[in-house]
Amino acid sequence: MTHLTPDEFVDAADGILGAARLQHVDACDLCSRELEAVVVMLRAGAAGPVPEPSPLFWDHFPARVRNAIAAEPSPRRTPWSAWLRWPALVPFAALAILMIAIVAGLPGNRAVPVGDDRQSIDLSAAGDVTMDAEWRALAEVVGPLDWDTAVEAGLVTAPGAADVAMLDLSSDERRELSRLVATELAPPES
Secondary structure, eight states: OOOOOHHHHHHHHHTOOOHHHHHHHHHOHHHHHHHHHHHHHHHHHHHSOOOOOOHHHHHHHHHHHHHHHHHSOOOOOOTTTTTSSHHHHHHHHHHHHHHHHHHHTOOSOOEEEETTTTEEEEGGGOTTOOOOHHHHHHHHHHOOOOHHHHHHTTOSOOTTHHHHHHHHSOHHHHHHHHHHHHHHHSOOOO
16 A cells, blocks of 8 residues: 555544554654644744734735746747637637538538549439538539549558557547447347
């Protein structure tokens, strides 16, 4: 068992330390001696009068604090340090996710490579593609997006990216993912 922390010594002196930690004090000579010293020090501090500071103390106190703060070295910041903080990164991440979702949902000439000669299959000819007016307008502004353009823009995941993402999950997250997949793949109840 570990020795008592300074906070635990104060708790023991005040009589509010837990029973398990008090057993450690009884068994450990070092902690027992330290606790005795803390109790003696607290009693000595409580017995004597507390002297009032000089009347000039409070007049000079703000200036001393200001000088002490000015003497502290300022943290070295790079121009990028302001951008690499959560309040700045969250909007950029949200914008990137939105752009990926928009580009991934665009209709048009989506070509999928088949074989080595880079043949393609036009996925826009699938009859079940439904778009409302806003998506059509966005598709007209952005234009067609083929496989090569998506690869050049970095919008295609690398092989094995799902495996890497799975390895980054905690055990609780893996259990929850397994539960969600099992729920989605379960046959519908009749």
